[in-house]
Amino acid sequence: MSNDLNMKVNVLPVLTYNFLHVNDSTLQISDFNIQELNSPSAKELPAGVTVEKAVPFAEAGEIFRENNDRILAPIDGHVEPNGDTSARDKDQALRTGMGADVDGLMTSLGATVDIYTVEEGVKADKPIVISYDMKNGDASLSGQIIHAKKNSEVTVVIAYTSDNDASGFVGVSTRLFAEDGAKINLVKTQLLGEGFVHFDDIGGACLSDGKIDLVTLELGGCKTLTGAYVNLAEKESVFTSNMGYLVRGDHDLDINYVADHRGKKAQGLMQFKGVLMDNASKTFRGTIDFKKGSSGSVGDEQEDALLLSEDVINKTMPVILCQEEDVEGRHGATIGELGEDLLFYMQTRGIDEATAKKIMIKARLDSVAGLIPDPEIKQKTLYYIQNIV
C-alpha cells in the first residue's frame, strides 16, 4: 500500500452537529517520502528496563491483546450514547486518541515499534530519554510501547527538535501499559521547525491502581495532531494530563483526548493551557467517559485558551459521557483575551499591555515545561519558549 492515505483521525467519541466541523480531522501525508521507519534509541537505559528494538507495528500490539480480558472487560448493560463512534476503533490492539487509521498507516508502511519493559517492582532511577533530532526534509514514522509491570515506575521523555526553519514530517505512536500498581510518566516536548507536520498518537491502559501521567508541550510545527485515549480499566487507576501549547502563524493544532473510566474509583484529570496568535487555529476535543461500573470515579477537565489575535479560530468540544450514578464529573473552559482585571493588576505594577501578554504566555507554557524531569530537555524547552516570546 502506498502512503497516499487520506486518514480520518481524532474522531470525536460521539458525533455532533456537522456544521461545527469538529467530528474528526483529516491527515494527508502523501507529500512526504518516509525513509525512517524506526524509533531513535534511548540515550541510556535505567537498570531493570529492557528494550526490544524494531518490532513490526502489528506484532507489537500483542501485549495489549493478551490482556484484553482485563483492559476491555465486558460491561453488563452498557448503553451506547447517541452518535457513538467506538465501532470504528474496535480492531485496534489498544484504542488510541487518533484512532484506527494511524494503526493502518503504521502497518501498511512497515513502521516499527521499540518495546520498553520495566520489570516488576523496579523504580527506574532515571528517565528514558528518546530524542527525535530532525533535519530539514526528514520524514519519520515510528512508535514505542512502554510496558510497566506490576508496581514498577518509569519516566519516559520524548523530545522532537529541529532547526527553526526546517520542514518535514514526524509521526509517532506511543502506547502505554501500566499494570497493577505501576506508574508511567510520559513527557513529550515538541519543538519542531515551522515547516513540520507532526502527529502524536497516544494510547494507554491502566490496570488496578495503575497510573499514567502525561506532560505534553506542543510548541512548534505547522500542523500538529495529537490524541490520547487512556483506558482506566480497573479500580483506582489514574490518568493525569497537562498540556501546554502555542500556535502561531497560520499553524493548526488538533487535539483529541479521552479518559475512559471503567474501573471503580478511577481518576481522570486533564488540563490544557495554551495560546493562539496570528492566524492560528486550534480544535480541542476532550472527553470524560464514565462507563457503567465506574462508581466512585472522578473526572475533571479544564481548558484555558488565551486568544491574542483577532484572526484566530478556536474550537472547543468538551464532552462528558456518563452511565454511572456515583461519579463526579466536571468540565470548565475559559476562552478569551487576557482578562481586563489581570491586565489592570499588571499595569498597576508598571507593566504595559504588550509585556503583560508576553509574561502571561511565558507563565502558561513555563508552568507546564517546569514539569519536565530531564534537566537538559527542560532547559531546551524553556529556551525555546523564551525565544518565541
Added chain:
Amino acid sequence: MSENSLLQVKDLSVSIDNELPILHNINLDIKPGETHVLMGPNGAGKSTLGFTLMGNPHYCVTEGNILFEGQDITDISADKRAKAGMFLSFQNPYEVPGISLGSFIRNAYHNQTGEPVKLLAFKKSLKAAMDILSMDESYADRDLNVGFSGGEKKKAEILQLLMLKPKFAILDETDSGLDVDAVRTVSKGIEEYQKKKDGALLIITHSTKILESLHVDYTHVLVKGNIVHTGDGSLVDEINANGFERFVKED
C-alpha cells in the same frame, strides 16, 4: 494648589460603566511624605476611589481631574501611572500560575525603571524586604499569589510596595481579613516604607487596627460617595470609639 503637591484630585466624579455616579466632587491634596487615611462605612465608594486614582478602565471619570506631580493623568493607562511612581495594593490580588513572585517583581521593576536588573543585588534586597515582612524566602519562587493565604497575599503586595518604591501608594483594605499578628507584620512593612522614603500614602480602610502604630497626617471620611469630613490623625481615634454614625447623620 500648592507647588509641592504630589497628588491632587480636583472635583472628581466617577461612575461605573456609565451608570449612576458613585463618587461626587472628590477633592484631595497629598504632599510628599504625608500619610492620608480614607475611612468610611461599607459601600461608601472607598475602593472605587482607589481604582480610579490608579486608572482602572471600568471606572469612568465623568467630571474633574487627577494630577500627579502637576501632570494631568486622568486619561492615562495604569502602567504609565505606575511608571510615574504610583502604586495600588489590591484587596484581592490576582493569582498567576507559572510566574514566580520573585520574577514578577523583577519584571515590574525592570519595566518601571527600564534599567537592567542586577540579579545578585536584586536578590539581596528582596531577601531584606522579605525579612521585614517575616516572609519565608521560598515564597519568592512560588507562583504569584497561587495558593497564598489571605495574609500571604497581603504581605506579597506590601513586599512589592517595598521593592518598587513608589512615590505614592494606595493601600486598599490591606488589613482586611488578617489576624492580629499579620496586621502587625503588614504595618511594620508600611512603617518601613514611611521611614525610608519621602513616599506618600493613601490608606483605605474601614477599621482602625492597621493605623495603631502608624503616623497619620490627615483622615478623610467618605460617606455615600462624598468626602463629608476631613480631620487630622486624631479623627481615627474618634471613629474608633464612636463609629461613623456622626458623619452618616451629617449626610
Added chain:
Amino acid sequence: MADTNNKQVVADIDRSLYDFKDVESEKDFYRMAEGLTEETVLKVSEEKNDPEWMRDFRLECLKLYNDIKVPDWGPSIEGLDMDKISSYVRHKSDMKGKWEDVPEDIKNTFERLGIPQAERESLAGVGAQYDSELVYHNVKDEVAAQGVIYTDLESALRGEYADMIKSHFMKLVPPTDHKFAALHGAVWSGGSFVYVPKGVKVDIPLQSYFRLNAAGAGQFEHTLIIVDEGADLHFIEGCSAPKYNVANLHAGCVELYVGKNARLRYSTIENWSKNMYNLNTKRAIVEENGIMEWVSGSFGSHTSYLYPMTILKGAGSKMEFTGITFAGKGQNLDTGAKVVHQGERTSSVINTKSISKDGGIGTYRSSVIIQKSAKKAKASVSCDSLMLDSISRADTIPGMDIRTNDADVGHEAKIGRISDEAIFYLMSRGISEEDAKAMIVSGFANPVSKELPLEYAVEMNNLIKLEMSGNG
C-alpha cells in the same frame, strides 16, 4: 396501580391528565392516507387552500426531504416510518372564536387540560390546535385593541398580513436546514401568527396549546411571531398527546423575529406522550439591543431532537436560555441550544439541567458560535446533569467555535447524583426517601421552574413528581 402508601401520594397526580383519549369517530374527522408522496402533499395544499407560491414551496420541500439524509449524530429514528404516518387529520368543523362553538368532543379534551380556565384567569389570548388544525383562537379585546394580531397562520396567509408572512415564512429556518425542516415545509398545517406592533407591551402571556389526539399521525404546526421595535411579549406553548403503541411524529417549526429594543420570552412545557418523535425546530433572530428569552421544559416524547437557536444579529442583543430535560424510561431526549453571535457586544447565557432515570438517555447538546464580527461578545454556558441510577445515561456534548479574541467565553459542566447526605438529612426530618429524592430533584429544577408563570411551575413540579414516581 401503586403498591405502597408512599407511592400512593405521588400517584395521585394522575397521568390520565394527559393520557386520556377521546375516540375520534370516523364520520367527524377527515384523515389523510398515510405516507408521504407528491400526491399527499398536493392534497394537503388543496385542503388548506394554499396560495400558489405556497403549493410550489411545499413541492420543493418534498424534493429536499427526499434528498437530505437523516442526521448521523443524534438518537435513532429507525422506529419512525413515514409510510405509517398520516400527515393531516382534522375535524370536519371549522375554527371557532368561541368555546361554546367548538365541537363537544374536542372541547372536553381541552376542558380536561384546563385550557379555558387558564384563558379566563391568566392569559391574553389562546390558540388551541387539535391534530392538524386550530379549533379555537381568541385574543382578549383590550390586547386586540393595542393592535396585537394573534391568529391562525392560514387565515393570516390570505389576509392583511399576507406579504409579511410571505417574507418571513421559513426564511429563518429554510427547508434546506435539515431533513425535518424540509418535511415541515412540505406538509405544515396549523399554528399561529403573532404580530406585536412597535412599542406595544403585552402584559400577560399569549398561549398556544397543541394536542395530537390521533394515533399514527403527524403534527406540523408553524408558529411565526414578529415582535416589532420596542415591543414586549411572553408566549407560552404547551403540548400533550395520549399514548399509543404506534409512533407519532411532531415536526413543528417556530420562527421568532425580535425587533430592535424588543423582548420576547418563549416558554414551553412539552409533555408529548412517550410514543412521540419530537423533531422540532425553533429559531429566533434578534435585532439591536433586543432580548430573546427561552424557557424550555422537555418531559415527554419517545425521542427528541430539540435545540432552539438564536441568532444575535444586532449589536447589544441578548439571549438567555433556561432549560430542563427529564429523560425517563424508554426515552431518548437529545436537547440543548444553539447560539450565533454576530453583532458587537452581544451576550448569551445558557443554563440547563438534565435528569436521567430508569434507563432514560438524556443528552445535552449545544453550539456556541462567536463570529469575527461579534467583538466584545460574552457567552456563558452552564449545564448540570443529575443521574438517578446506573442504567440511565446523561451525556453532555457542547461545542464552541470562537473566531475573535475580543470575546469572553466561559463554560461549565457538571455531572453528579443526589448525595446520600442530603437524602439522610431530609429523612432525619421524617420525609420518606422517595419524597426526599423528589424534593431534591425539584430543587435541582428550581432555576427553571422559577422562570415560569406560577401555574406552569406547578405543572412542571407535578410532572417531576410524576416522573420520579415511575408513573410518568
